[in-house]
Every structure is written in structure tokens, then in C-alpha cells.
Amino acid sequence: MGLRFIFMLTRNDRTVVDAAQQLQTALGLGVRHIGFKDIGLPLEQLKSLDAAIKAGGATSYLEVVSLDRESEIVSAKAAVEIGVDVLLGGTRVDDVLPIIKDTGIRYFPFPGRITGHPSVLEGTVEEIVESAKTIAARDGVHGLDLLAYRSAQNVPELMKAVCAAVSKPVYIAGSIATPERIAVVQNAGAAGFTIGTAALDGKYPADGNDVPSQLTAIIRDVAALNKHLSPIRKKRLATAVSSGGGEQVNNTQINVAVFKDASGWSFREHDDELFFVHRGCLLMKFRDREETIEPGEFIVVPRGVEHLAVAVGEGCEVLSATTTASSVE
Structure with missing residues (x-):
């Protein structure tokens, strides 16, 4: 799956008023994990936001800051009413x-x-790890939402310790604003991370401070x-023809x-072969x-079928694709 980027439509732990506009920007760039907070916009607008996220083919996340x-009970009930895919925080x-039992909501407290507010994570590394182990062991908890960069502890050490202590996925939240920090998150073994304020305020290193530039750089x-x-x-087909090159x-x-002459009757024992005519004309016997393949046409010769390829005229440029024997069991 790889490291997952969750774009939060939030600033300072509140859903931004232009969340719907920013959502369309994110969806247009192919962001597929998008979240918001339970405060900042009325419930009906959050419902519309969630529906738009799903209509765009993305997974929706609600992060609780109660x-x-x-x-927090009110927020959990709101998550159910909104119908989000994932509930973060709390x-x-x-x-x-x-409250969320039998709803299908995945829960990451x-x-x-x-x-x-904004939220801060307190406690020693050992205390946070013990809390993580206890919570992750609960049925109905699908993973953890770790506010690592909101902690005064050694953050890389904290992330590694928590990720190593639990078998469920850990998302990292809070003040991730550089590619170096994202790399640290990956090295710690986390499943994903959230970025909101940094991208919306143009703080991530990118070609521009606007949201499209910020998201493009993060992606x-x-x-x-x-x-x-x-x-x-890319390569030029004409160059490949002249060099007789191939690609795996x-x-x-x-x-x-x-092809200039008849190739001789042959067959492949294990492999199908595709012949695409780029220039000229090929007669496949x-x-x-017999089949005549013109430029822009192709033919597939199944395994075990005897065939004879003959160039019509002075020559024929052909691209062929064959499954190698190493893939055959």
C-alpha cells in the first residue's frame, strides 16, 4: 500500500470555511484520502463535504478534537450521522x-x-506507548492516531516505539510540514500521516504557496x-527500430x-505473442x-500455433510483445 497521505481540510483544528473549494482542488490532483474536523462548519455542510469526498472516489476521515x-459523545454521534469512513482522534x-458499533466506521483514537486547543500530546514515551498498547488491544479499534509532532518528547523515538508496540496501523498527525518529517514518519513504520494547516497556509516546500502547488509537492x-x-x-519507435532494441x-x-524476408515456420510452446505493425505490411500465414496486417493493426498468435511471418514489399516495422518463459509455471 505504501505510506498514506491524508489531506485535512482544517486549520488550527477547525474545518476551513472554503473546505468545499479546497476539496475539489484535492480531488482534481488525485488525493484519495481527505478529512475534516467536527467543528468549524455546521453539521449539514459536513454531510455535504463527506458526500462530495465519496463522490470523488476518495475515503473520508473525521478527526475529533473534543x-x-x-x-466527544456528540462528535461520535455526528460521525455516524455524517457517515464518514474513518473516525480519527478522541x-x-x-x-x-x-456508538459506532455495526456502522462500518473504522476507528483510530x-x-x-x-x-x-490546538491539541497537545502530553506524557513520557513510556506512558504514551502503554496507552497505545491498551487502546489498540480493544475490539473495534482499527488503529491509532498519534499526535507525535504535538509532543515535547523525542518525536522519531516516540513514533518508532508506538509503531513497534502495536500490530495495528498508526497514523501520524500534527505539524508535519517538510519532506524530511514525512521520511521520518515512514522510517518509523507508520501507515500514514495527515497534513492540513501546512498545505493550506503554503508552508510546505514547493514551487508555490498556493494549495495546488502544495499538494502537488506532497504527492x-x-x-x-x-x-x-x-x-x-519516452523513446522514439524509429530509433528502437534502427537499433534493434527491446524492453523488458x-x-x-x-x-x-x-521484417524483410519470411521468418520460417515456428511456434512458441508456452507464450502468446502480439505483433503490431508500425510501418509497412505484414502477412501472417x-x-x-493467411492474415494481412496493415499499419496500425495487430494480431495475437496463441501459444502452440504454427505461423510464418512474411514482409509484404521491401520491409515491415513490427513491435512484438511476448511473455517470457520465466513467468510460466
């Missing part, structure tokens, strides 16, 4: 679990002692860490060749018929 039992697991940096960037550059794509060998 500091007392009564308001500390009162005993009160929340009965805060470990440790949370105080203040790029996460893709690089997940090794999801392609090192392969997984278990498929792609070749470009010039079978034992029962």
Missing part, C-alpha cells in the same frame, strides 16, 4: 465504541493524554518515498524489428489461412 466526555474509547514526495515514480523515459516490462519482452 476535550470533554459529553462533547480519547474516550469506552464511550465511542458503542488518540493514545496518550491530550490537552489544549510527489510521498510517491518518491513509496517508490512509485517511474525512471523510464515485468515478464513481457517487447521488441521492435524490421497459419496452417488454415
Whole structure:
């Protein structure tokens, strides 16, 4: 799956008033994990926001910032009414679990002692780890939402300790505003992280301070860490033809060749082969018929079928794709 980036439509622990506009920007850039807080906008607007997230093919997250039992219960009920996919935050697991039971909501509460607004994580590394172990062991808890960068402790040490102590996924929240911090999050073994204020306020290192530039930079940096960037550059087909070059794509060998004479009758025991005519004309003979393949057309020769490829005229440029024997069991 790789490290997951969750874009929070929030600033200073409140859903921003232009969340709907920022959501469309995020969806247009391919962000697929998007969240908001339970305060900042009326419930009906949060419902509309959640519906728009899902309509855009993304997963919705609600992060609770309530500091007392009564308001956290209200927030959990709001999460159910809104219909979010994931509930992040909160500390009162005993009160929340009965509310979200059988709703399908995945629950990631805060470990440790949370105080203040914006939220701060208090306690020693050992205390936070013990809290994490206790909470993660509960049925109905799917993972943890760790406010690591809101802690006064050694943050990399804290993240590694919590991730190592529990078998469920850990998301990291709070003040992640640089690619270096994202790399630290990945190295700690976390499943994902949230960024809100940093991107909305143009604090992430990027080509611009606007939200599209900010999100583009974050997506790029996460893709690089997940090794999801392609090192392969485009090539000219004519150059490949002249050099007789080929490419290996997984278990498929792609070749470009010039056919000038009859190739001789042959067959492949294990592999299907595709012939795509780029330039010229190719006559493919079978034992029962002949097929003429013009430029822009292709033909697949199944394994075990005898065939004879003949260039029509002076020559024919053909791209072929064959599954290599190494993939055959």
C-alpha cells in the first residue's frame, strides 16, 4: 500500500470555511484520502463535504478534537450521522465504541493524554506507548492516531516505539510540514500521516504557496518515498527500430524489428505473442489461412500455433510483445 497521505481540510483544528473549494482542488490532483474536523462548519455542510469526498472516489476521515466526555459523545454521534469512513482522534474509547458499533466506521483514537486547543500530546514515551498498547488491544479499534509532532518528547523515538508496540496501523498527525518529517514518519513504520494547516497556509516546500502547488509537492514526495515514480523515459519507435532494441516490462519482452524476408515456420510452446505493425505490411500465414496486417493493426498468435511471418514489399516495422518463459509455471 505504501505510506498514506491524508489531506485535512482544517486549520488550527477547525474545518476551513472554503473546505468545499479546497476539496475539489484535492480531488482534481488525485488525493484519495481527505478529512475534516467536527467543528468549524455546521453539521449539514459536513454531510455535504463527506458526500462530495465519496463522490470523488476518495475515503473520508473525521478527526475529533473534543476535550470533554459529553462533547466527544456528540462528535461520535455526528460521525455516524455524517457517515464518514474513518473516525480519527478522541480519547474516550469506552464511550465511542458503542456508538459506532455495526456502522462500518473504522476507528483510530488518540493514545496518550491530550490537552489544549490546538491539541497537545502530553506524557513520557513510556506512558504514551502503554496507552497505545491498551487502546489498540480493544475490539473495534482499527488503529491509532498519534499526535507525535504535538509532543515535547523525542518525536522519531516516540513514533518508532508506538509503531513497534502495536500490530495495528498508526497514523501520524500534527505539524508535519517538510519532506524530511514525512521520511521520518515512514522510517518509523507508520501507515500514514495527515497534513492540513501546512498545505493550506503554503508552508510546505514547493514551487508555490498556493494549495495546488502544495499538494502537488506532497504527492510527489510521498510517491518518491513509496517508490512509485517511474525512471523510464519516452523513446522514439524509429530509433528502437534502427537499433534493434527491446524492453523488458515485468515478464513481457517487447521488441521492435524490421521484417524483410519470411521468418520460417515456428511456434512458441508456452507464450502468446502480439505483433503490431508500425510501418509497412505484414502477412501472417497459419496452417488454415493467411492474415494481412496493415499499419496500425495487430494480431495475437496463441501459444502452440504454427505461423510464418512474411514482409509484404521491401520491409515491415513490427513491435512484438511476448511473455517470457520465466513467468510460466
